[in-house]
Amino acid sequence: MKEFGSATATITQYRQQAVSLLLYQAVLEDSVGQTFLALLEALNTSKGATNERTRCLSAYSHWFQALASTGKSWGDHLLGRLLVDDNAFTQAVQAQPLTELPAPLLEAAQHDLAILQGLYDLSPSYISQCVQTACQLSQAPVIWSIGSSTFSIDLPLDWSENLQPLVDHYKQQGTGQFGQFYGFRWQQGQLHGISNPDPVTLEDLAGYEGPKTSLIKNTEFLLAGFNALNVLLYGSRGSGKSSLVKALLNKYGPQGLRLIEVTKAELYELPKIIEYLSPQPQKFIIFVDDLSFEEDDDAFKALKVVLEGGLTRSPQNVVVYATSNRRHLVREFFADRPRPSDADELKSWDTVQEKLSFSDRFGLTLTFEATDQTTYLEIIHHLAQQNNIDLPSNELEFRAKQWATRHNGRSGRSARQFIDFLAADLALEQRP
Structure with missing residues (x-):
């Protein structure tokens, strides 16, 4: 009984500390955190009565299930929530040096981090033993315990003593949704994080x-804080323009790069998007895929304002990367050409020139020419090696040429489709 009393006192201490968080309350506001608090409450009030034992066991099962649904350990989950938490402290350290923050804000952060470190170090096996004692079980409940930490951040032995590692993380990776996701989609006036990007x-x-x-170099300029250029990736379909932009995110996301996918239908909100992104510490690529415009298109006007700039200085942390199969992004018709007529616009050739020169407003235009056979086969061999396809070179090339003839022609996309089909076909052939 003395052992149970000691455990209860410790649980009471954890419970009081958890509810006394000043800045990081949201860390415990998800299902795992709420079921954890409910479990502490159940353990704290349990006196051994049957109904109290039932409530305690139920609380433990809810916490266990909530943890299991995340696929993470208790410590990993808690640390993950800590690293993306959006509060007054994490916002402030992204905007100004740590030494310039108000003393009460620093003290509150240190107070909370000391509590969260204690919860992080709390062993699930200890909780299980407390449940066993409180519920008078013959054996302790199953413990949810998997793997080791998946985070690369190197935290000090005392989180509250040295804040700099956390501050550096917040500055580079951001907080809230920018700390949680690398890729986003803008829809109906809001950013939506993409949990499984390409x-x-x-x-x-x-x-x-x-x-x-050229695109990698320009992106590295952006990450380094220089004036990077807006980029138009122009060329034949299936040449890998979109894939190249998406691949940048997988390489540079950990360095603070974020990708915002904006459809043509949402381009009219570009000024609003840029105004929202400009004060953020991360670097952003606004990605517009398959770009082209009709005459008097509102999206055309919005993008033109962003590319040309206005009275407001263009932010250094935002660029536009657009792909298109058209070199001239605004469709032009023969009827647009100037001809003698009383109804024609005066200086109409200027209007035509404005349409044709719109693509020139991108600082950098990268051309992706149609894939010739040499390039196509180079891509085939590259992908075959990556997918461990072991075929004689002449047979691989023969099949690849047949695929291009019978399907979508020669392109990077066609090569990827062929390799995917071939890999599956060979795998099925090898099955017993």
């Missing part, structure tokens, strides 16, 4: 080394 990497993409190198 996993394509730069190493997956063969061919077009010139445009690829």
Whole structure:
């Protein structure tokens, strides 16, 4: 009984500390945190009565199930929530040096971090033993305990003593949704995080080394804080323009790069998007895929304002990367050409020129020419090696040429489709 009393006193201390958080309350506001607090409450009030034992066991099962649904350990989950928490302290350290923060804000952060470190170190096996004692069980409940930490951040032995590692993390990775996701989609006036972005990497993409190198260099300018250029990736369909932009995110996301996908229908909100992104410490690529415009298109006007700039200085942390199959992004008709007529616009050739020169407003235009057979086969061999396809070179090339003839022609997209089909076909052949 003395042992149970000691455990109860410790649980009471954890419970009081958890509810006394000043800044990081949201860390415990998800299902795992709420079921954890409910479990502490049940343990704290349990006196051994049957109904109290039942409530305690039920609280433990809810916490166990909530943890199991995350696929993470208790410590990993808690640390993950801590690293993305959006509060007054984490916002402030992204905007100004730690030494310039008000003393009460620093003290509150240190207070909370000391509590959260104690909860982080709390062993699930200890909780299980407390439940066993409180509920008078013959054996302790199953413990949810898996793996080790998946985070690369190197925290000090005392979190509250040295705040700098956390501050550095918040500055680079951001907080809230910018700390949680690398890729986003803008829909109906809001950012929506993409939990499973396209996993394509730069190493997956063969061919077009010139445009690829230029785009990587421009992106690194952006990350380094220089004036990076808006980029138009123009060329034939299936040449890998979109995949190249997406691959940048998988390489540079950990360095603070974020990708915002904006459809043509949402382009009229570009000024609003940029105003929202400009004060953030991360670097942003606004990605517009398959871009083209009709005459008097509102989206055309919005993008033109962003590319040309206005009275407001263009932010250094935001660029536009757009792909298109058209070199001239605004469709032009023969009827647009100037001809003698009383109804024609005066200086109409100027209007035509404005349409044709719109693509020139991008600081950098990268051209992806149609894939010739040499490049196509180079891509085939590259992808075959990555997918461990062991076929004689002449047979692989013969099948690849047949695929291009019978399906979508020669392109990076066609090569990827062929390799995916071939890999599955060979795998089925090898099954017993």
